[in-house]
Amino acid sequence: AQRVTQPEKLLSVFKGAPVELKCNYSYSGSPELFWYVQYSRQRLQLLLRHISRESIKGFTADLNKGETSFHLKKPFAQEEDSAMYYCAIIQGAQKLVFGQGTRLTINP
């Protein structure tokens, strides 16, 4: 079964510093991966998906099949980036499998 691992429960960086939230997956086929974000007191929302190769709010994530990783990166962190971030992979037809989540705190 597909699985995602987010090794860091907590990550704290200073404003303006680069951010990298790690996500590794296990799946032998072609994975479909996502990053979801949950800001304080808000709902879980899609941040980006690997198929789109998009950049949202300055964040990017590249699928590395060799390392089975889908790390989320941003070159310059902003205070409003503080949130809970979840990596997720599709399993089967409709099911999203989430990682444990990483709580990102941006210090001023």
Place this chain on the structure above:
Amino acid sequence: EPEVTQTPSHQVTQMGQEVILRCVPISNHLYFYWYRQILGQKVEFLVSFYNNEISEKSEIFDDQFSVERPDGSNFTLKIRSTKLEDSAMYFCASSEAGRPTTNEKLFFGSGTQLSVL
């Protein structure tokens, strides 16, 4: 942007009682989901629902759980006899199509925090 609405935001119940969690998906969406998150753990898939029937369910979704779309707008999750371990945040979600792929997004509600005492 349209939103998925969940009520109540908090629900406290006694062990063994039945609870119904309610969700109003986005109006033109066809696929509906329930996920849950036990405190400190990951968000877990419970069930997906399409065309008035369950299309997929997890091992968590046992006989104590049921889902229903009683009218054209609501989507409910019922737990018949709650257990302490059912305490969690329950998220409803909906999408236009079945897979959250490039062109389709999964929209989540803000969740119902269920506390079983």
